[in-house]
Amino acid sequence: MTDPARTVLAGLDDIRSDLEDLYRDLHRHPELGLREHRTAKTAADALRESGYDVTEGVGGTGVIGVLANGDGPVVMVRADMDALPVRERTGLPYASTATVPDDDGGERPVMHACGHDVHVTCLIGGARLMARHRDAWRGTFVALFQPSEENGDGAAAMIGDGLTEKSPRPDVVLAQHVLPYPAGYVGTRPGSFLSAADSLRVTVHGRGAHGSAPQASVDPVVIAAMIVVRLQTIVSRELAATTPAVVTVGSVHAGSSPNVIPDRAVIELNVRTYDDVTRARVLDAIERIVKAECEASRTPEAPEIERLSSFPPTVNDEEPTRRVADAFAAYFGDDAHTVERQTASEDMSEIPRAFGVPFTYWMIGGTDPERYAEAAEKGTVAQDIPVNHSATFAPVVQPTLDTGVSAVTVAALAWLGDRAA
Known part of the structure; x- marks a missing residue:
């Protein structure tokens, strides 16, 4: 029996050069979140050229392309498009020099420092191949x-803008991410894969005074220092040693003069957990500690705790992950x-949750294999291999793109190929 994946991917040689040019173009022209107008148009145009029914502007700049090819499952593959406010230091000939205005009238640099340009390119490549070889599969590719x-x-913006009405309901949702593993690798994991992330801002209100009269103050700097220290005990003393979690205080701001006790301090922190129970426990502990320290110091106002951003944990469903892992192994x-x-x-x-369907999310490597092997032999991978969000993060063009296009196609055909005639 013909292998649908090998049939479809036989066409990769014909589009490889185009995809490499597309990737370099996307890398050179990064766009921040909800401003991805050029990237979205590029994706929409590529889908239309391949015969997809395209809906644009979902959630601002989101794009949905639907290719119906007879009766069968509906498989949705998702790629993210946005870049980061990072100044690129890769030295590549196609490095980004893009900037955007900031709130202070200056300019912020922009870079694809997380590989979303890889994701977009690979999904466009997979979509083109699926359209060219419709005889090898049955169903609907989204x-x-x-x-x-x-x-x-x-994701929330697309859902809020009617994603579940504007797209066919998938049987499964698939996605991938390039990480600093050797290019050519693919990796799956059932169950807990990516952490939840919650970023918080804590404002401690004190009473300002002259540095020579501390008795007249309620010093928010001291309170903030106590909070920072106590927060470290959440993971070390309130969670089991086998329960992974991270609490990071990334920013503390208070005062503007060495001899003035300020009237407030601001702490910004980030929490990483892997399940909803641990997540709730850690967040409750942060609130308890902040309020208790402020009460112990008799602050004139209660502290403020704001949620700046929130990401859910990524917990892969077992059955689709097993199916994709088996297809990848083959x-x-x-x-x-x-x-x-x-x-x-x-x-x-959040996308499969909105549809009420299972999902799986996997990784592909993007680091030059020889460079990675050398670092691994020396035990310096953490020091020598740039990670996502680094100004020097730059996946090698090949075999990263071939692997990503192949992974998207193989995974989708694990459902759609089963119905091939």
Whole structure:
């Protein structure tokens, strides 16, 4: 019996050069969340050229492409489109020099520092191949290009703008992400894969005074210091050693002069957890500690705790993950792996949740294999291999793109190929 994946992917040689040019163009022209107008148009135009029914502007800049090809399952594959406010330092000939205005009248640099340009290119490539080889599969292939993943609000924006009415209801949702593993690798993981992430801002209200008269103050700097120290005990003393979680205080701001006690302090922190129970416990502990420290110091006002952003945990459903893992093993052989949990976060799972359907999310490698092997031999992977969001993060063009296009196609055909005539 003919293997649908190999039939469809036989056409990759014909489009490889075009996809490489597309990737370099997308990398050179990054756009921040909900501003991905050029990227979205590129995706929409490519889908239309391949015969897809295209809906644009979903949730601002989101794109849905639908290719119906007879009776069968509906498979949705999602790619995120947005870039980051990072100044690129890769030195590549196609490096970004893009900037956008900031709130202070200056300019912010923009870079594809997380590989979303890879994701867009690979989904366009997979969509083109699926359209060219309709004789190898049956069902409906849905290509979804999502805005503003980095801000954690892109999936919600598409859902709020009627995604579930504007797209056929999928039987499964699929997605992938490039990570700093060797290019050519693909990795799946059933169950808990990516962490939830919650960013908070805590404002402590004190009473200002001169540095020479501390008795007249309620010092928010001291209170903030106590809060920062106590927050470290949540993971070390309130969670089991086998329960992974991270509480990071990334910013503390208070005062503007060495001899003036200010009237407030602002703490910004980030929490990473892997399940809803642990997430709720950690967030409750933060609130308890903040309020208790302020009460102990008799602050004139209660503290304020604001949620700045929130990403759900990414917990892969078992059955679709097993199906994709089996398909990857058959196609990629020894380059198919089971990977460890990642502390990165995503909002992609909100899309299948809105439809009430299962999903699986996998990784592909993007690092030059020889460079990775050298670093692994020296034990310096963490120091020598740029990670996502780094100014020097730049997946090698090949075999990253071939792997990503192949992974999208193989995974989709794990459902659609079963119905081939």
